[in-house]
Amino acid sequence: MRRSIAAGGLFAAGSLMPVSSTLANQAAGQSTTQAETRVPATIVGGKVVQPRRELPVLHKTSILVVGGGPAGTAAAFSAKRLGVDVTLVERYGYFGGLATGGLVLGIFPLYDRGNKQVIFGIGEELMKKLDVLKYGIIDRNKAPIYPTVDAEAFKYVLADMLLDSGITAYLDCWGVDAIVDAKGAVRGAVFESKSGRQAILADIVIDASGDGDIYAAAGAAFEKVKTNIGLISRIGNIDEVDMAPGRGSEDPNKPLIGKPEEGRPSKGRVNDFGGHAGNSTPAPHVNWLNMKGPVGDALDVADLTELELKHRIGTWGNVEKLRQKPGNEQVYLTETAPQLGVRLSRLLDGVKKLTVNEIRNGATFKDVIGYSGAYANAPAFQIPYGSLVPAKVENVLAAGRCISAEFEVADITRLIPVCWVTGQAAGLAAALCIQDKCKPRNVNVAKLQNLLHQQGAYLG
Amino acid sequence: MTFLRRVPRRVIQLTCFVGAVVLVWPLLPWAIAPRFFQQLSPFVALASSIAARSIGVGAILALIVAVVSSFKKRWFCLYLCPTGFLLENTSRVGLRKIRWWSKCPPVGRYVAILTLAGAVAGYPVLLWMDPLCIFSSPFAMNRATNPISVILVCLGLGVLVGATFVFGMAWCVHICPLSGLQDMLFSMRKVLWTRLTSRASSHKSPDARRAFFAGAGGALLALGARRIGAARYRKSDTLLRPPGAVPEDRFAGLCIRCNNCVHACPSKIIRPDTGHEGGLAGFGAPIIRFDRDYKYCLETCNACTQVCPTGALTPLGLQEKNKYIIGEALVDNNVCLTALGKKECDACEHACPYDAVKITWDEAQYNAYPVVNDKCVGCGACEVVCPTSPVRAIRVWTQKPA
Numbered sequence: 001m002r003r004s005i006a007a008g009g010l011f012a013a014g015s016l017m018p019v020s021s022t023l024a025n026q027a028a029g030q031s032t033t034q035a036e037t038r039v040p041a042t043i044v045g046g047k048v049v050q051p052r053r054e055l056p057v058l059h060k061t062s063i064l065v066v067g068g069g070p071a072g073t074a075a076a077f078s079a080k081r082l083g084v085d086v087t088l089v090e091r092y093g094y095f096g097g098l099a100t101g102g103l104v105l106g107i108f109p110l111y112d113r114g115n116k117q118v119i120f121g122i123g124e125e126l127m128k129k130l131d132v133l134k135y136g137i138i139d140r141n142k143a144p145i146y147p148t149v150d151a152e153a154f155k156y157v158l159a160d161m162l163l164d165s166g167i168t169a170y171l172d173c174w175g176v177d178a179i180v181d182a183k184g185a186v187r188g189a190v191f192e193s194k195s196g197r198q199a200i201l202a203d204i205v206i207d208a209s210g211d212g213d214i215y216a217a218a219g220a221a222f223e224k225v226k227t228n229i230g231l232i233s234r235i236g237n238i239d240e241v242d243m244a245p246g247r248g249s250e251d252p253n254k255p256l257i258g259k260p261e262e263g264r265p266s267k268g269r270v271n272d273f274g275g276h277a278g279n280s281t282p283a284p285h286v287n288w289l290n291m292k293g294p295v296g297d298a299l300d301v302a303d304l305t306e307l308e309l310k311h312r313i314g315t316w317g318n319v320e321k322l323r324q325k326p327g328n329e330q331v332y333l334t335e336t337a338p339q340l341g342v343r344l345s346r347l348l349d350g351v352k353k354l355t356v357n358e359i360r361n362g363a364t365f366k367d368v369i370g371y372s373g374a375y376a377n378a379p380a381f382q383i384p385y386g387s388l389v390p391a392k393v394e395n396v397l398a399a400g401r402c403i404s405a406e407f408e409v410a411d412i413t414r415l416i417p418v419c420w421v422t423g424q425a426a427g428l429a430a431a432l433c434i435q436d437k438c439k440p441r442n443v444n445v446a447k448l449q450n451l452l453h454q455q456g457a458y459l460g
Numbered sequence: 461m462t463f464l465r466r467v468p469r470r471v472i473q474l475t476c477f478v479g480a481v482v483l484v485w486p487l488l489p490w491a492i493a494p495r496f497f498q499q500l501s502p503f504v505a506l507a508s509s510i511a512a513r514s515i516g517v518g519a520i521l522a523l524i525v526a527v528v529s530s531f532k533k534r535w536f537c538l539y540l541c542p543t544g545f546l547l548e549n550t551s552r553v554g555l556r557k558i559r560w561w562s563k564c565p566p567v568g569r570y571v572a573i574l575t576l577a578g579a580v581a582g583y584p585v586l587l588w589m590d591p592l593c594i595f596s597s598p599f600a601m602n603r604a605t606n607p608i609s610v611i612l613v614c615l616g617l618g619v620l621v622g623a624t625f626v627f628g629m630a631w632c633v634h635i636c637p638l639s640g641l642q643d644m645l646f647s648m649r650k651v652l653w654t655r656l657t658s659r660a661s662s663h664k665s666p667d668a669r670r671a672f673f674a675g676a677g678g679a680l681l682a683l684g685a686r687r688i689g690a691a692r693y694r695k696s697d698t699l700l701r702p703p704g705a706v707p708e709d710r711f712a713g714l715c716i717r718c719n720n721c722v723h724a725c726p727s728k729i730i731r732p733d734t735g736h737e738g739g740l741a742g743f744g745a746p747i748i749r750f751d752r753d754y755k756y757c758l759e760t761c762n763a764c765t766q767v768c769p770t771g772a773l774t775p776l777g778l779q780e781k782n783k784y785i786i787g788e789a790l791v792d793n794n795v796c797l798t799a800l801g802k803k804e805c806d807a808c809e810h811a812c813p814y815d816a817v818k819i820t821w822d823e824a825q826y827n828a829y830p831v832v833n834d835k836c837v838g839c840g841a842c843e844v845v846c847p848t849s850p851v852r853a854i855r856v857w858t859q860k861p862a
Contacts, residue, residue: 292828
């Protein structure tokens with residue numbers, strides 16, 4: 001194999017061996033008799049108790065990125081380019097988070113109200129890599145229509161870039177706890193995987209877990225919010241209906257798919273899918289079908305379980321309904337997303353909480369690290385570095401949907417391209433912390449902005 | 461008055477003309493200033509007070525004008541009226557050849573009687589013929605969105621200037637209801653004066669028969685117009701009036717097409733109706749259109765209700781205005797991006813200043829779509845952010861009684 005995994009490895013924890021050798025040395029059917037050495041949980045006085053134990057240190061690194069979604073991957077790639085040692089840990093077996101595993105294939109909001117793209121940097125690089133792939137991405141540079149990616153193409157691009165980057169990565173590895181020193185500063189994180197409970201020590205931790213699991217565990221203050229949780233799916237053979245002209249177009253010249261009913265809609269009528277559903281994807285004859293879902297608690301396993309089950313049943317039913325429409329007889333359910341569409345759960349109480357008033361009134365920040373595109377009645381707005389930094393806890397930065405913003409703002413900053421923006425900024429800020437030996441809250445903002453510029457980010 | 465005689469009349473006229481422009485432009489920082497311009501007219505004040513069954517403080521201005529005019533014949537026309545000034549100068553450079561109209565009886569006073577009788581029936585039929593309103597109308601030109609509305613707002617004054625160029629001062633002398641009313645006030649004062657001083661009168665009062673027919677005609681027209689207006693509103697889906705509008709059967713009558721509301725609106729959503737919505741009777745009256753990007757009836761503004769000189773738009777405080785129902789937002793779920801699963805979109809919910817639109821999960825349908833509740837006032841905030849095209853999934857429609 002041409003490429004090797006630099007420090008550490010996907011499978012050979014702690015070793016410097018290339019991945020190919022690790023696998024090649026294993027023969028099928030080999031069996032070893034082994035007893036678990038760890039002490040299991042016990043019952044003491046009717047209560048389940050986990051005995052105090054030492055955790056094996058899986059790895060030591062400068063920057064630990066927890067979560068390999070859009071924010072986490074952007075953070076890891078940008079930090080690694082400064083020559084810093086970076087480790088990226090992902091709970092699922094692929095990178096891309098909700099953008100791939102959640103089937104959130106629409107890349108928006110990318111543009112300001114003048115249809116000018118305001119998000120570049122790592123995100124633009126990823127899209128450029130998708131550009132050259134067949135069936136990788138559609139509707140690039142067609143503002144106000146947003147691009148749509150293919151989930152598998154995106155997983156491929158991220159895996160490919162990761163192997164090239166020299167980042168240490170662990171997949172199928174779930175960040176469950178923070179490691180905090182006596183002063184309350186974060187020193188790493190604890191993970192569960194098939195290898196058991198292990199620790200990774202780090203100088204700076206970037207919490208790109210989406211739910212803010214690590215900063216919450218470290219004791220950072222946060223706001224817990226509940227919102228709709230859906231499940232996106234892809235449906236096939238959908239192009240037998242007239243899907244050609246546009247994709248829920250915001251472009252006045254491109255009519256909406258199907259014919260809207262003339263005249264006054266009746267009050268309280270519900271959607272019957274009207275013979276069309278979802279939006280085109282790069283894959284021919286395949287649409288992705290968004291789902292709002294009911295309000296649920298993304299931090300409650302009972303809610304998540306219920307929704308995982310109900311959504312798959314509901315989606316199947318909706319596709320059956322869709323099939324009853326003339327012209328849709330051959331429509332089938334390609335897949336439901338592996339990951340639930342959790343929108344928001346924890347919102348950090350950061351050095352700066354980005355407010356609705358600020359984004360509506362076009363507030364500008366000295367520590368701007370990027371823009372979000374225009375969305376609904378909010379014009380394109382600046383995101384300050386302060387919203388990535390916890391108000392109190394040291395050595396940790398938030399990136400992605402769990403940053404410090406009011407609910408209505410977070411409802412925009414949670415979207416894929418904005419996660420790229422906060423991820424890239426968090427990665428570079430963490431790298432500056434290592435280089436300048438400072439805390440995240442003391443990062444030289446001018447230097448950070450300069451680095452963002454160098455990496456192609458848009459700061460206005 | 462003696463000091464006025466020493467100042468040339470044209471200097472006073474010019475001063476008043478400039479003052480009028482300053483008021484209606486409006487160049488004053490005082491937002492409700494334009495209203496006082498049309499309220500100077502006793503014709504507007506009297507007819508609108510009768511029709512609206514209420515008298516505003518602004519009527520004091522008109523009362524002063526009326527009292528002075530009843531002592532000094534056509535004093536308002538000669539000194540204050542900016543339309544009069546404009547037409548007088550037009551006639552100076554005009555053709556000045558066609559003079560047959562001067563032999564006809566003046567109709568201005570009958571226009572006034574007809575309108576006042578209509579006002580008693582709730583619909584001041586020809587109130588829009590007031591010269592001050594005709595003067596202020598073109599100032600809404602900067603709000604015009606298409607050539608038709610440019611023509612529309614300039615139509616009244618354009619016709620008067622053109623007619624005066626050809627026919628001379630026919631309008632001012634013979635047709636203008638404001639001058640007709642002033643003439644009546646003057647003669648009524650004379651009659652009263654004569655009775656009090658028992659001196660013989662040589663002054664001509666309006667022909668009683670003509671006055672009766674004008675009055676009866678006005679009342680009939682008013683009743684007819686009210687029926688047509690009400691019927692039109694019942695049938696319409698898209699007729700939206702500015703906040704504070706009186707019921708539709710009386711609106712087109714009370715509205716004098718001064719366009720104060722049109723240019724008071726910071727969102728530029730109030731437009732003169734080109735006849736699409738209100739028909740012939742509603743021609744030029746204000747309607748609301750949510751066709752500019754992100755412009756809706758702001759929850760921080762009640763300007764239009766404050767500038768109406770006739771009470772066609774009732775003056776509303778900000779809180780009252782925010783409860784006034786312009787229309788109702790309705791959703792077409794076969795267009796809505798969320799209902800179709802086409803995109804993560806909750807633009808309408810985010811945009812609504814009144815918490816009236818909620819993207820609601822429907823367990824039975826296993827789908828979500830926007831649901832509008834009773835808090836909706838039809839401000840249009842949702843409509844203008846709705847990203848679908850060419851038809852917006854959520855639109856404000858004429859409110860129908862339940």
